[in-house]
Amino acid sequence: MSTHVLILAAGKGTRMKSARPKVLHHVAGAPMIDYVLATAAALGAATRTVVVGHGGDQLQAALAAQAGLRFVPQEPQLGTAHAVVQAAPLFAGLRGTLVLLSGDVPLLSVETLRALLARHEETGAAATVLTAVVDNPSGYGRIVRAGDEVLRIVEHRDASEAEREIREVNSGVYAFDLEPLFPALGQVASNNAQQEYYLPDLVAIYRRAGRRVSALATGRAEEILGINTRAELAAMSERVWQARRAALMASGVTLEDPATTYVDAGVTVGPDSVIRPGVSLQGRTTIGARAVIHSGVRIVDSALADDVTVLDHCVVVGARLADGSSIGPFAHLRPGSEICAGAKVGNFVELKKTRLGAGSKANHLAYLGDATIGEKVNIGAGTITCNYDGVSKNRTVIEDGVFIGSDTQLIAPVTIGAGAYVAAGSSITNDVPAGALGIARGRQENKEGWATLKKMQQKAEKKQ
Ligand code: UD1
Numbered sequence: 001m002s003t004h005v006l007i008l009a010a011g012k013g014t015r016m017k018s019a020r021p022k023v024l025h026h027v028a029g030a031p032m033i034d035y036v037l038a039t040a041a042a043l044g045a046a047t048r049t050v051v052v053g054h055g056g057d058q059l060q061a062a063l064a065a066q067a068g069l070r071f072v073p074q075e076p077q078l079g080t081a082h083a084v085v086q087a088a089p090l091f092a093g094l095r096g097t098l099v100l101l102s103g104d105v106p107l108l109s110v111e112t113l114r115a116l117l118a119r120h121e122e123t124g125a126a127a128t129v130l131t132a133v134v135d136n137p138s139g140y141g142r143i144v145r146a147g148d149e150v151l152r153i154v155e156h157r158d159a160s161e162a163e164r165e166i167r168e169v170n171s172g173v174y175a176f177d178l179e180p181l182f183p184a185l186g187q188v189a190s191n192n193a194q195q196e197y198y199l200p201d202l203v204a205i206y207r208r209a210g211r212r213v214s215a216l217a218t219g220r221a222e223e224i225l226g227i228n229t230r231a232e233l234a235a236m237s238e239r240v241w242q243a244r245r246a247a248l249m250a251s252g253v254t255l256e257d258p259a260t261t262y263v264d265a266g267v268t269v270g271p272d273s274v275i276r277p278g279v280s281l282q283g284r285t286t287i288g289a290r291a292v293i294h295s296g297v298r299i300v301d302s303a304l305a306d307d308v309t310v311l312d313h314c315v316v317v318g319a320r321l322a323d324g325s326s327i328g329p330f331a332h333l334r335p336g337s338e339i340c341a342g343a344k345v346g347n348f349v350e351l352k353k354t355r356l357g358a359g360s361k362a363n364h365l366a367y368l369g370d371a372t373i374g375e376k377v378n379i380g381a382g383t384i385t386c387n388y389d390g391v392s393k394n395r396t397v398i399e400d401g402v403f404i405g406s407d408t409q410l411i412a413p414v415t416i417g418a419g420a421y422v423a424a425g426s427s428i429t430n431d432v433p434a435g436a437l438g439i440a441r442g443r444q445e446n447k448e449g450w451a452t453l454k455k456m457q458q459k460a461e462k463k464q
Pocket residue numbers: 008009010011012013051053074076077078079080081082083102103104105139140141142153155169170171172197198199200225226227228
């Protein structure tokens with residue numbers, strides 16, 4: 001018999017006060033539903049389905065790249081039981097287990113989910129609820145027990161004073177036997193504080209029908225925390241960031257100020273690297289050993305090799321930096337930038353789709369776009385590759401050993417041959433052959449005595 005996963009994500013998330021679907025809000029750098037989808041994928045279920053409603057188009061577009069994911073619309077959103085009912089046609093005639101997850105409970109691990117399934121199978125229950133004992137149960141559904149038996153679940157808003165004292169709460173995660181599920185959901189009523197069809201009401205319905213309901217109380221209470229407000233979102237992110245910081249430090253990376261180091265899930269950093277305060281490492285970034293990443297740097301989807309230095313306040317997106325290269329301060333590497341071994345990019349330099357060869361230098365104030373730059377090239381201050389003619393982007397090729405003087409415009413397409421010099425202040429429109437000097441600027445003319453004469457004239461005018 002197969003296992004299927006259904007994820008509820010149709011709710012409005014009213015308490016977020018957002019135009020964006022709640023499950024797309026980021027927890028530590030990734031949409032909260034990504035965590036749930038990853039756990040569902042790790043479970044290896046036969047199918048994965050998301051119930052979408054509020055902001056459904058936006059959500060579906062955001063999840064379009066997820067292979068094999070199915071979507072079921074819920075319109076209007078009349079509660080969690082109503083949400084599950086929308087998926088009924090997908091499961092008609094199927095037998096097996098439906099694992100129900102909440103899009104707003106991101107920390108649930110696949111181990112806990114497997115334990116829930118094991119309990120479900122062991123006990124042969126019609127429904128098994130994942131619960132936890134928490135310090136602050138406010139807002140959660142409370143588990144009303146008689147000994148080992150779960151009698152019912154009462155929502156916070158509908159609970160009596162005495163029931164609100166219960167600290168064992170519903171995680172919103174369940175395993176259901178598919179066979180009795182959909183007929184029983186038909187019996188859920190909406191006579192409660194929110195006038196909604198509550199999925200947890202199924203517990204009492206099953207008990208009345210003499211069906212078995214079991215529960216697994218996990219000791220890992222933090223895994224079942226749900227997110228309903230921006231404050232909970234921030235607290236959850238902080239938890240996840242902290243865990244990542246701890247793991248990085250344990251692996252041999254120095255974080256000078258862990259509290260202001262933000263590292264996404266997929267990022268790796270090699271040993272003896274040092275990360276100074278206020279650094280964000282995002283997306284699929286990899287950093288080798290002995291790197292030094294100074295303050296105020298953001299690196300996204302980039303690969304940095306060993307012994308790389310990133311000075312303060314650089315933005316690096318979709319770039320590759322080879323061994324021993326160095327950039328910054330205030331450098332901007334845009335997608336397709338490649339800094340080869342030992343090359344150096346200095347302050348206020350922007351690169352895009354440009355390869356800077358081994359040992360080359362662009363130390364000050366330059367724009368290098370759509371350029372292929374060889375080894376041991378010197379790019380003077382104020383150099384600009386004029387790569388865009390208003391219609392298309394053109395390439396600049398600068399071969400090995402070239403010296404580009406300061407304040408040069410290289411009007412692409414153009415090639416500067418190996419070992420050539422380009423004089424400062426040139427506007428280069430034609431290729432410069434290897435070994436030549438390219439000079440393209442107005443000739444200087446000095447007017448002897450011009451300034452002295454002018455001053456004398458001014459004095460004479462004043463005396464009159
Ligand atoms: C729910 C549970 C509560 C549990 C808590 C755990 C109900 C009635 N209550 O409360 O017992 O302690 O989760 O976090 O189930 N959703 C839909 N369609 C709807 C309504 C909600 O898809 O019509 C989705 C939401 O997008 C969300 C999930 O279901 O992902 C839970 O909904 P939410 O409104 O957050 O329920 P809670 O009040 O947190």
